[in-house]
Amino acid sequence: MDKQAFPHTARRPQSAGRQSPAQSPQKTDDTRDMAVRIRVRNIDFYYGNSRALEKIDMDIYKNRVTAMIGPSGCGKSTFIRLFNRMNDLIPHTRLDGLIELDNRDIYSSGADVVDIRRRVGMVFQKPNPFPKSIFENVAYGLEVNGIRNKKLKEARVVDSLKKAALWEEIKDRIHESALRLSGGQQQRLCIARCLAVDPEVILFDEPCASLDPISTRKIEELLLELKESYTIVIVTHNMQQAARVSDYTAFLYMGKLIEFGETQKLFTVPRNKMTEEYLTGKFG
Numbered sequence: 140m141d142k143q144a145f146p147h148t149a150r151r152p153q154s155a156g157r158q159s160p161a162q163s164p165q166k167t168d169d170t171r172d173m174a175v176r177i178r179v180r181n182i183d184f185y186y187g188n189s190r191a192l193e194k195i196d197m198d199i200y201k202n203r204v205t206a207m208i209g210p211s212g213c214g215k216s217t218f219i220r221l222f223n224r225m226n227d228l229i230p231h232t233r234l235d236g237l238i239e240l241d242n243r244d245i246y247s248s249g250a251d252v253v254d255i256r257r258r259v260g261m262v263f264q265k266p267n268p269f270p271k272s273i274f275e276n277v278a279y280g281l282e283v284n285g286i287r288n289k290k291l292k293e294a295r296v297v298d299s300l301k302k303a304a305l306w307e308e309i310k311d312r313i314h315e316s317a318l319r320l321s322g323g324q325q326q327r328l329c330i331a332r333c334l335a336v337d338p339e340v341i342l343f344d345e346p347c348a349s350l351d352p353i354s355t356r357k358i359e360e361l362l363l364e365l366k367e368s369y370t371i372v373i374v375t376h377n378m379q380q381a382a383r384v385s386d387y388t389a390f391l392y393m394g395k396l397i398e399f400g401e402t403q404k405l406f407t408v409p410r411n412k413m414t415e416e417y418l419t420g421k422f423g
């Protein structure tokens with residue numbers, strides 16, 4: 140890989156005066172005892188010379204749903220793509236600062252990117268099943284991760300489809316093309332594909348944006364079930380959805396984290412005037 144094209148894959152320079160990673164600026168009474176899954180400290184992120192994220196400190200808590208809200212272009216997708224090193228795939232980008240998964244720097248020179256992407260799965264706005272059967276879609280990640288035993292593979296596929304609340308609807312046609320499923324079913328298939336490799340964190344980038352209200356409700360119910368076992372981050376433009384499914388909410392604006400806190404408090408008594416204006420539709 141061309142090191143120059145991905146300068147942030149090497150250890151980033153830590154400029155003088157940067158905050159100690161041990162400090163946790165966001166701790167409040169609500170969050171003091173929470174177990175941290177992803178720790179973000181003092182990050183800046185650049186596309187070329189353009190800074191997309193600025194001085195962000197934030198914790199993502201284990202077995203909780205964290206929503207990312209903010210106007211289009213504020214940096215939500217950029218931010219969550221840093222959690223599994225998906226931005227590595229974009230040339231001329233640079234990250235300064237620290238991101239830890241379970242207390243380990245995911246951008247350290249020894250970090251295993253394949254394993255990080257297995258542990259931190261991602262579901263996108265538009266369902267993106269492979270043009271293969273339902274079974275093959277879910278089995279794919281298992282094969283990539285070296286699971287070849289047929290019985291084990293079948294058991295894991297069925298289990299993942301059950302966890303993604305899709306099994307009952309498709310159990311009689313598991314070898315049919317995934318492209319014949321409805322949009323909402325395809326999205327649950329993508330969730331099953333993600334679950335099959337046993338992740339710890341799942342990043343959802345506007346997962347319901349292309350779905351009807353019934354499919355949306357199914358995904359929301361699923362998120363609430365999944366948080367028992369996984370840590371979930373969801374980007375959404377739907378404020379009702381953020382309020383319904385998330386425990387914590389982060390409001391971003393022009394690359395900055397304006398406010399982060401318990402969803403219920405952030406929505407009812409926002410501390411920042413900009414948050415209040417965004418929530419009441421005054422801008423964005």
Ligand SMILES: Nc1ncnc2c1ncn2[C@@H]1O[C@H](COP(=O)(O)OP(=O)(O)OP(=O)(O)O)[C@@H](O)[C@H]1O
Nearest residue numbers: 186191209210211212213214215216217218229376
């Ligand atoms: N691949 C890229 N190359 C250059 N600039 C980019 C790239 N991707 C995003 N940006 C820029 O970074 C900023 C943040 O974009 P990002 O996609 O993270 O926003 P977002 O909050 O997810 O927006 P939306 O709600 O529309 O999805 C924008 O100014 C965008 O133009």
Ligand SMILES: [Mg+2]
Nearest residue numbers: 215216217344
């Ligand atoms: Mg986005």
